[in-house]
Amino acid sequence: METPKNPTAIRHRIREGLSRIAMVLRADDWNRAKLAGINPTQLSILELLEGRKGGLSVKDVALHLAVSQPTATDSIAALERKGYVEKRPIENDKRGVRVELTIEGLSALQAGGTVEGDAEQATGMLGGQEQEELLLTLVKMIRTLQERNAIPIQRMCASCRYFAPFVHADAAKPHHCNFVDAAFGQRELRIDCRDHETADPTLRAATWNAFVEG
CATH class of the missing domain: 1.10.10.10 (Winged helix-like DNA-binding domain superfamily/Winged helix DNA-binding domain)
Structure with a gap:
């Protein structure tokens, strides 16, 4: 029991x-x-x-x-x-x-997509910091699954050749997207970006290490 x-x-x-x-x-x-x-x-x-x-x-x-x-x-x-x-x-x-x-x-x-579902509404009840932490947790879990070949490579920032993590001193916007040449923050991390281009395995690993160590 x-x-x-x-x-x-x-x-x-x-x-x-x-x-x-x-x-x-x-x-x-x-x-x-x-x-x-x-x-x-x-x-x-x-x-x-x-x-x-x-x-x-x-x-x-x-x-x-x-x-x-x-x-x-x-x-x-x-x-x-x-x-x-x-x-x-x-x-x-x-x-x-x-x-x-x-x-x-x-x-x-x-x-x-015109109606917000119950899951999204429940997410909206979380505080801003809680939402950000949940997003980061999901990114980490998805990355683990894709590296284990449980799912295909996803169109996430973390697997994109344009993603440069923690290259800016601004704590609110530490990352850089080289596709649009703009800084962005943790809350703006994408799970499925339409402009995503998958990085080669070596770059993907290096980018991920910089992301988790940042």
């Missing part, structure tokens, strides 16, 4: 907490998807394709969403029938196609 004197491992309890939040996120996704007239998997595909010039292959879509390739294929076909995505052939690959977001798909995605 679990008691205050004999608790389960803290990692187990954190996982329990994350699973409860995940349930709310799934409910939020259903609500957003309804507004867009699609299902959550299709909504996730639209979100994934947003800002990706040249689109993604069906295999990459499946990999990023952790679904089977047939599931990705079926969802993409449904979106294509609605005119939300389009397929373009991959050069020098007779059978390969890349999936791209259409203007109609972007409009549907924006319609689904």
